[in-house]
Amino acid sequence: MKKINTSPISGTQELLPTSQFIFDTLKAKITKIYRSHGFLNIETPILERTEVLFAKAGGDTEKQIYEVKKTGEDADKKADEALRFDHTVPLARYIVEHESDLSFPFKVSQIGENFRGERAQRGRFREFYQCDADIIGRNDLPIFYDADIIDTLIDAYQSFELKTPVVARISNRKILKGLLEGLNLQDKSRDISSIIDHSEKVPREKTEQNLLEIGLTEENQAKILQFIDLNGDIDSVANGLKSLGVSNPTLDEGIAELAEVISILKSSGHEDIAKADLRIIRGLDYYTGTVFEFALPEYPEIGSIGGGGRYDNLTGYFSDQKFPGVGGSIGLNRLFFVLNEKNLLSDAPENPIDYAIIPISTAEIPYALEVAKDLRTRGASVTIVSGDKKLADKLKYASKLVKNAIILGEEEVKNKSYEIKRFI
Amino acid sequence: MKKINTSPISGTQELLPTSQFIFDTLKAKITKIYRSHGFLNIETPILERTEVLFAKAGGDTEKQIYEVKKTGEDADKKADEALRFDHTVPLARYIVEHESDLSFPFKVSQIGENFRGERAQRGRFREFYQCDADIIGRNDLPIFYDADIIDTLIDAYQSFELKTPVVARISNRKILKGLLEGLNLQDKSRDISSIIDHSEKVPREKTEQNLLEIGLTEENQAKILQFIDLNGDIDSVANGLKSLGVSNPTLDEGIAELAEVISILKSSGHEDIAKADLRIIRGLDYYTGTVFEFALPEYPEIGSIGGGGRYDNLTGYFSDQKFPGVGGSIGLNRLFFVLNEKNLLSDAPENPIDYAIIPISTAEIPYALEVAKDLRTRGASVTIVSGDKKLADKLKYASKLVKNAIILGEEEVKNKSYEIKRFI
Numbered sequence: 001m002k003k004i005n006t007s008p009i010s011g012t013q014e015l016l017p018t019s020q021f022i023f024d025t026l027k028a029k030i031t032k033i034y035r036s037h038g039f040l041n042i043e044t045p046i047l048e049r050t051e052v053l054f055a056k057a058g059g060d061t062e063k064q065i066y067e068v069k070k071t072g073e074d075a076d077k078k079a080d081e082a083l084r085f086d087h088t089v090p091l092a093r094y095i096v097e098h099e100s101d102l103s104f105p106f107k108v109s110q111i112g113e114n115f116r117g118e119r120a121q122r123g124r125f126r127e128f129y130q131c132d133a134d135i136i137g138r139n140d141l142p143i144f145y146d147a148d149i150i151d152t153l154i155d156a157y158q159s160f161e162l163k164t165p166v167v168a169r170i171s172n173r174k175i176l177k178g179l180l181e182g183l184n185l186q187d188k189s190r191d192i193s194s195i196i197d198h199s200e201k202v203p204r205e206k207t208e209q210n211l212l213e214i215g216l217t218e219e220n221q222a223k224i225l226q227f228i229d230l231n232g233d234i235d236s237v238a239n240g241l242k243s244l245g246v247s248n249p250t251l252d253e254g255i256a257e258l259a260e261v262i263s264i265l266k267s268s269g270h271e272d273i274a275k276a277d278l279r280i281i282r283g284l285d286y287y288t289g290t291v292f293e294f295a296l297p298e299y300p301e302i303g304s305i306g307g308g309g310r311y312d313n314l315t316g317y318f319s320d321q322k323f324p325g326v327g328g329s330i331g332l333n334r335l336f337f338v339l340n341e342k343n344l345l346s347d348a349p350e351n352p353i354d355y356a357i358i359p360i361s362t363a364e365i366p367y368a369l370e371v372a373k374d375l376r377t378r379g380a381s382v383t384i385v386s387g388d389k390k391l392a393d394k395l396k397y398a399s400k401l402v403k404n405a406i407i408l409g410e411e412e413v414k415n416k417s418y419e420i421k422r423f424i
Numbered sequence: 425m426k427k428i429n430t431s432p433i434s435g436t437q438e439l440l441p442t443s444q445f446i447f448d449t450l451k452a453k454i455t456k457i458y459r460s461h462g463f464l465n466i467e468t469p470i471l472e473r474t475e476v477l478f479a480k481a482g483g484d485t486e487k488q489i490y491e492v493k494k495t496g497e498d499a500d501k502k503a504d505e506a507l508r509f510d511h512t513v514p515l516a517r518y519i520v521e522h523e524s525d526l527s528f529p530f531k532v533s534q535i536g537e538n539f540r541g542e543r544a545q546r547g548r549f550r551e552f553y554q555c556d557a558d559i560i561g562r563n564d565l566p567i568f569y570d571a572d573i574i575d576t577l578i579d580a581y582q583s584f585e586l587k588t589p590v591v592a593r594i595s596n597r598k599i600l601k602g603l604l605e606g607l608n609l610q611d612k613s614r615d616i617s618s619i620i621d622h623s624e625k626v627p628r629e630k631t632e633q634n635l636l637e638i639g640l641t642e643e644n645q646a647k648i649l650q651f652i653d654l655n656g657d658i659d660s661v662a663n664g665l666k667s668l669g670v671s672n673p674t675l676d677e678g679i680a681e682l683a684e685v686i687s688i689l690k691s692s693g694h695e696d697i698a699k700a701d702l703r704i705i706r707g708l709d710y711y712t713g714t715v716f717e718f719a720l721p722e723y724p725e726i727g728s729i730g731g732g733g734r735y736d737n738l739t740g741y742f743s744d745q746k747f748p749g750v751g752g753s754i755g756l757n758r759l760f761f762v763l764n765e766k767n768l769l770s771d772a773p774e775n776p777i778d779y780a781i782i783p784i785s786t787a788e789i790p791y792a793l794e795v796a797k798d799l800r801t802r803g804a805s806v807t808i809v810s811g812d813k814k815l816a817d818k819l820k821y822a823s824k825l826v827k828n829a830i831i832l833g834e835e836e837v838k839n840k841s842y843e844i845k846r847f848i
Contacts, residue, residue, distance in 0.1 A: 004479060004742050006521040009505060012469030014518070016525050017532070020466050036800045038777045038807025038825075042444050045436030045551050046470070046537060055428060066492045068507065070541035081433060083492065094438070097430040101440050103824045107807060108441070113470060113537075117494035127469050144789065144810035151793075155800075267790035268797070318428050353462045365568065366691035369575075373692070376460045376579075383462025383531060386568035400527045401462075 011118065011126030013333050021352040022345060023336050029159040030131045030330060031111060037152040039109035039133050044090035046113065050082045055317040056089050064117040083115035087132045088314070088327070095136060096319040104138040104323075105145060123341075125333045131156075134327035136314060141324045143257050146290040146310055147264035153306060153328045154270050157294060162344045164299065168270070169231070169277035170292040172258040173309070175241065176278070178251025179227065183220055192216075192224060197281040199228050200300070231277035234262040254289070261290055280307075288312040290326060302338050306330040354380040355420075356398035360391065360409040367413045371406065399423045435542065435550030437757050445776040446769060447760050453583040454555045454754060455535060461576040463533035463557050468514035470537065474506045479741040480513050488541040507539035511556040512738070512751070519560060520743040528562040528747075529569060547765075549757045555580075558751035560738060565748045567681050570714040570734055571688035577730060577752045578694050581718060587768045588723065592694070593655070593701035594716040596682040597733070599665065600702070602675025603651065607644055616640075616648060621705040623652050624724070655701035658686040678713070685714055704731075712736040714750060726762050730754040778804040779844075780822035784815065784833040791837045795830065823847045 008014040015023060035041065053065055067079035084090050087110040095102065110132045118126055133152050135145040150168055157166040176193065180186050191214045199207045207228070211221040223244050230240045238255050258276055265274035282291040289310035296302055308328030315323045339345050355375055359368040365386065372382040383401065385394045391407070398405045405421045412418050432438040439447060459465065477489055491503035508514050511534040519526065534556045542550055557576050559569040574592055581590040600617065604610045615638045623631045631652070635645040647668050654664045662679050682700055689698035706715040713734035720726055732752030739747045763769050779799055783792040789810065796806040807825065809818045815831070822829045829845045836842050 002520060002743055004475060005473070006476070006517045006742055008469050008517075008521070009471050009473060012471055014468055014521075015466070016522060017464035017466055021464070023467075024465055035776070035805050036803075038780075038805055040441035040445070040776055041448055042439070042441055043447075044438055045432050047433050047436055047539070047551050049429070049433060051428060052430070063495055065495045067495055068490045068492050069503075071487055071489045071491055071506075079493075082495075093430045093432075096426060097432070097438075098440060103821055105811075115471070115492075127471050140811075142811035144786075144808070148808065148810075264789060264793070268793045318430055319426055352459070352464055356462075362568075365688060369688070369692045379460075381459050381462055384568070384572065386572075387529075387564075387566035397527055 009126075011120040011124065013125060013127070013336075017352065019340075023332070026160060026336060027111065027129065027131070027332060030156045030332070031109075033152060033156040033159055034109040034111075034131075034133050037107075037133070037148070037155070039107045039152070041109045041111070042091075042094065043110065043112060044084070044087070044094055046083055046115075047081050048084050048090060048093075050079055052093050052318075053082050053085065053089055056092070061085055061116070066115045066117055085116050086114055087112070087130055087329070088134075091132075091134060091136075092315045092318055092323075095323055096315050096321075099138075099321070104136065105141055106136045107133075107148075108136065109133050123334055123337045128334070129332040131330040131332055132327060133329075134325055136323050136325040139322055139324075141326065143260050143290075144264065146257070146326045147261045147268075149308065149326050149328045150261065150274065150290075150292055151265060151268050151270065153294065153308075153330065154265070154268075154273055156330065157306075158273075160339075161346055162296075162339065163346070164296050164342075164344050166273065166294055166305075167297055168265075168274045168292055168294055169280045170258065170261060170265075170274060170290065171276065171278050171280040172254040172261075172290050173287055174250050174254030174289055175258065176227070176254075176281075178248040178254055179223075179241075179244065179246055182246035182248035182251060183223065185216070185220060188214055188216070193281050196224070196228055196279055197283065199279060227278055231279065232275055234259050234276045237276040237278065257289060282307060282309055286311045286313075292328070294330075296344070299338075299342055299344075302342070305335050305338070351403055352381065353383055353402045355382045355404045355406055356385050356402045357382060357406045357408060358385045358391070358394045358398060360407065362386070363410070364408040364413055367416075368408050371408070371418055395421075433550075435544040435548065437549060437551070437760075441776065443764075447756070450584060450760060451535065451553065451555070451756060454580045454756070455533075457576060457580040457583055458533040458535075458555075458557050461531075461557075461572070461579070463531045463576070465533045465535070466515075466518065467534065467536060468508070468511070468518055470507055470539075471505050472508050472514060472517075474503055476517050476742075477506050477509065477513055480516070485509055485540070490539045490541055509540050510538055511536070511554055511753070512558075515556075515558060515560075516739040516742055516747075519747055520739050520745075523562075523745070528560065529565055530560045531557075531572075532560065533557050547758055547761045552758070553756040555754040555756055556751060557753075558749055560747050560749040563746055563748075565750065567684050567714075568688065570681070570750045571685045571692075573732060573750050573752045574685065574698065574714075574716055575689060575692050575694065577718065577732075577754065578689070578692075578697050580754065581730075582697075584763075585770055586720075586763065587770070588720050588766075590697065590718055590729075591721055592689075592698045592716055592718055593704050594682065594685060594689075594698060594714065595700065595702050595704040596678040596685075596714050597711055598674050598678030598713055599682065600651070600678075600705075602672040602678055603647075603665075603668065603670055606670035606672035606675060607647065609640070609644060612638055612640070617705050620648070620652055620703055621707065623703060651702055655703065656699055658683050658700045661700040661702065681713060706731060706733055710735045710737075716752070718754075720768070723762075723766055723768075726766070729759050729762070775827055776805065777807055777826045779806045779828045779830055780809050780826045781806060781830045781832060782809045782815070782818050782822060784831065786810070787834070788832040788837055791840075792832050795832070795842055 066083040195210045230237045287309035291309035293304040293307035310326040314325045490507040619634045654661045711733035715733035717728040717731035734750040781792045
């Protein structure tokens, strides 16, 4: 009988071993791809100074920060420490702290848990893994690295071998910025960005209406609607933008950058995956150039499964030096949750354990150890099933864990042989 | 100029990428060995209910628990959530919660961060990785699994390829328990255990004196001193115990169990590493049989670098069902800290990145991507160095990151060739 509530806290992930194995495999694949693309892994502490976290947090995030205190510490004292809510703030602190020991561009990965006191709901996590790849320049950072980040994330998603295609939807903040400057609508930038950002989730008429409600002329409304429809092939997107008849240097710069990013991704063999898509806004204020999101086109209801972009100044809150960067992030818990829900993960996950060796009596344990060592040397995962239970019971136990059992009795020890019994 | 203190919080680990790479490599080796021995990995949340954590915590631990609250939550309200301080309490909760979905013996590994509000000091961590392997039985668990845990940890330590040997010092709590029962000293058990536990850290005379001070006769003092000296070969330890002239069934059981564990480890090829050593006590009250610690005999000042033991009832606080277990744990941050301090890690760590490809101009980027993809397919980590800096600057940057650079110009693209420049 249970004496206490033993369920995990809501908004946290707790998996049975077979699911955990699949989760761990996805994490290992991301780790491997990030490393193969030359990212240096770092790990900042989960515990951060509150003043560091509050330097950047704002709005909802600020209310969601978990502050920590030791048991029995003065309840009235303000907490000095809190749990990080993303990898970006600690990375900024890390770069300012260790700048003289780093080489720039600094290609850096961070894979670890973050914490946000969000309202608990299905598929929303309060403790969650973010898998971040960032490239940070000192003073400047070539546009090539924007493509490098997207290229890396594409390889990561492809390594999952999902049952459905993945696309990278890519835009550049300068395009909308330049367009609105050109149309003299820069003071409505926030409203228009928000309407574009929501345009996929509401009926077309709603978007049309929203644009008029914020005071756009019908002519400008039509231009924004045209803008929203620009996606797919980069040349047709560029032509579509020209047909809007707006001339602005920021707009031109944005188009050129987007074209270069897409062109590099084509050279990298990702023509079918990397698509220009001007609906991509990304909520965060600090993106200044390239922005991108990953999605599963056959499952539009899932929305973004990862994304990122270019920021001009990572460390502004902590230092006067300028460190522009570009980064991308995969939220692994939510991704894993939706992939399971839609059954998009590979059907036949590898078994976590390869062999169960069952010595009939303790006399066969030395030989069991010998066989186990040999199989482990060859890369297998091997468990030995011991104890005085009946062989039938041990086989039943083994059949739940592995596909291959090896029973060792006197005969096998004498012959230095063994037979593999396959459970089907 | 820095605008804020950017150092990490004291008692946390923050490494430069090259050190992080070595740390990550140790963690990956442990992960691999645990898996190869048939342990199923799980990950419980870092956030736990305070009532779950306080069910077991006591003494110092209770004062060291980090409680968490969302920003702006009522300061007077008691915190419902806290950070786990070990893997054992969450594992007990996990087993009670998921019991019907698990197969027993349940071989389970947990590798993750734990938090304790310890006083900060050199080499002590408040946020730290524990790498735990446990085997949990339902109602009973054969002694074989005690050896299985130690065998697994020996393989983990051996995989580190340290410059100094590692030993596993093994005892069994039943031996001292039975001895004290036989000598009618069971009411002094706590004092005597503590004196034995400290005997390695103080001069012999101090131990002799301590034993008299708690009221032992000179005869019993002599027996305990003899006991303390029993270590090394299991047969001589067993004979030494017999020569104390005490007859007690618990004592005999303890000797038999210890002998069996050592014998299995010998069969597994660990004769030189697995040693009986009756000084091993392990502070935690819940150990009931096998106890063990790993140490570096050439560096006795370091003390234990990991350990564990057998516990009769893991889940007593949460359930009436009985789940005996045996487990071991490696505290990775402290281990990494002392190995660095004593320079015991392998001299030539693999480079995190294998190749830097430098296209002379943007025209060579497509070929650079092609070469990178090819090398990555073969398992290498490859970074591409782009931008309009001078070649000499790019080479200088590359030389800090990698041993091998590949410079690509018109000629290389035309010939579909490349040359590897090695930095020595």
